[in-house]
Amino acid sequence: MAELHERHRQLLEKATMNRKLSPATIRSYRGGWKRFRQWLASEYPGADPFEADADTVAAFVVDLVHGATLSDGTELKPSTPATAVQRIVAINHYRRERGLPPFKRGEGTIAEALHTVRRAAPPTKQAKALRRTDLETICDMLEHRTRCGRVDRRNRAGNILYTDWPHEPDARCRFRNPTPDAVSSALAMKAYVRVSFGALLRVSECVALRWRDVKPHPEEKGWGEVHIRRSKTDQYGEGAVRSVEPEVMDALRAWKRRSRTARPKDYVFPWRRPGNYTRRLKLAARDAGLADPEGYSSHSLRIGRAVELAAAGASVFEIMSAGRWKDPAIAERYCQQADRARADAALRRL
Numbered sequence: 001m002a003e004l005h006e007r008h009r010q011l012l013e014k015a016t017m018n019r020k021l022s023p024a025t026i027r028s029y030r031g032g033w034k035r036f037r038q039w040l041a042s043e044y045p046g047a048d049p050f051e052a053d054a055d056t057v058a059a060f061v062v063d064l065v066h067g068a069t070l071s072d073g074t075e076l077k078p079s080t081p082a083t084a085v086q087r088i089v090a091i092n093h094y095r096r097e098r099g100l101p102p103f104k105r106g107e108g109t110i111a112e113a114l115h116t117v118r119r120a121a122p123p124t125k126q127a128k129a130l131r132r133t134d135l136e137t138i139c140d141m142l143e144h145r146t147r148c149g150r151v152d153r154r155n156r157a158g159n160i161l162y163t164d165w166p167h168e169p170d171a172r173c174r175f176r177n178p179t180p181d182a183v184s185s186a187l188a189m190k191a192y193v194r195v196s197f198g199a200l201l202r203v204s205e206c207v208a209l210r211w212r213d214v215k216p217h218p219e220e221k222g223w224g225e226v227h228i229r230r231s232k233t234d235q236y237g238e239g240a241v242r243s244v245e246p247e248v249m250d251a252l253r254a255w256k257r258r259s260r261t262a263r264p265k266d267y268v269f270p271w272r273r274p275g276n277y278t279r280r281l282k283l284a285a286r287d288a289g290l291a292d293p294e295g296y297s298s299h300s301l302r303i304g305r306a307v308e309l310a311a312a313g314a315s316v317f318e319i320m321s322a323g324r325w326k327d328p329a330i331a332e333r334y335c336q337q338a339d340r341a342r343a344d345a346a347l348r349r350l
């Protein structure tokens with residue numbers, strides 16, 4: 001009976017602990033714990049994960065960052081030191097649930113292992129900000145793609161007599177971009193770059209955006225409102241509303257007219273995987289003739305707008321609010337980036 005009582009107490013404690021955690025955090029803990037158990041089973045068959053000591057966890061950290069092949073053939077791809085830290089946090093979560101003391105990251109062999117892998121890891125690459133002028137260049141290219149096409153002149157039998165080329169074909173043209181439906185793709189892409197830049201959307205928020213989340217602005221004619229239902233920094237799902245300029249609404253409307261899925265509950269964008277957005281943005285930057293197209297990622301639109309706001313004199317707090325950042329240090333970074341760009345322009349001019 002006493003034993004059962006103890007078990008109930010533990011279950012209750014576990015439930016209270018989990019209730020305070022966001023679903024993303026719980027997923028991260030589960031994933032981290034699973035990885036650790038998998039690694040341990042390969043390195044020390046039969047070992048109890050709760051009896052692992054700090055040296056074992058330190059070895060796990062090194063394998064995580066450098067990558068390893070486990071005895072069951074699973075490939076551990078090299079991860080960042082930050083991910084390794086998350087794994088330790090996950091292990092500690094499960095230890096606490098069992099009433100075991102957590103591992104300290106700042107002490108002993110674990111600290112040494114983290115120090116070593118941090119020094120060896122390349123600095124984390126930051127996405128390049130896509131500034132307003134580059135955004136307009138990309139939108140012009142996409143616009144061109146929807147209009148420009150060759151015209152085949154045919155005789156009555158339907159055979160091509162000759163082809164009219166509107167101009168010397170280049171990378172902007174549809175017939176140089178052989179996708180099944182280049183016009184739809186260009187319209188969707190234009191809507192994506194406009195709205196992600198306009199409302200500082202994260203790629204996950206673009207993936208989750210539905211047509212019912214886009215509405216005309218109640219006061220400003222031509223403007224719109226984008227409802228961001230759920231985001232990384234908004235665990236309770238209160239959502240946020242951001243005004244977007246008429247160009248954003250025009251691009252969304254043009255895409256909506258063409259889209260086959262435009263009911264209120266339908267997703268605005270056809271791409272379900274975040275990686276698709278980055279890949280398409282790189283391609284669009286390349287076709288638009290921007291320098292270093294590989295430097296862009298889906299994050300470039302969001303931070304590009306932040307840098308643009310900073311350059312226009314917005315405060316750190318205004319930028320934080322616009323982009324729904326909780327950490328002023330992030331917004332501060334974009335202010336500094338805008339300052340650097342301004343200083344650089346001044347140096348070239350004066």
Ligand SMILES: [Zn+2]
Nearest residue numbers: 148172173174
């Ligand atoms: Zn063309």
